[in-house]
Amino acid sequence: MARHYIGTTDQFPVGEATLVQVGGRKLGIYRFDDDQFHALLNYCPHQGAELCRGPVTSWLRSPKPGEFQYEKEGEIVRCPWHGWEFDIRSGCMVVDHKVRTLTYDVTVERFDVSVDEGKVYVKI
């Protein structure tokens, strides 16, 4: 596993993905408003759309009709093709765990990102 320089922190705006190519892979780099960085493979596990071109949003819950709660603001990416949503921190598909049916783990490959003196690196 190698550490790759991908740019300076100011090249990565908060609230959207910055697409980079590292080690032959296309990644979306996400910077949160607390200056944490995350990287996801730009490939949706459903049918292969460029996941990181999708909007960054929040998880919407509806505990009862007409009532909406937004959680994980700015931490969810929605696939631009069929709308599957993934937690950017974990790469896991977001689901309501109280509603059960047959389940299958769906994740997006994620990579470690580090910042050193204003320079951003990703490990691949």
Ligand code: FES
């Ligand atoms: S390809 Fe992403 S939800 Fe279908």
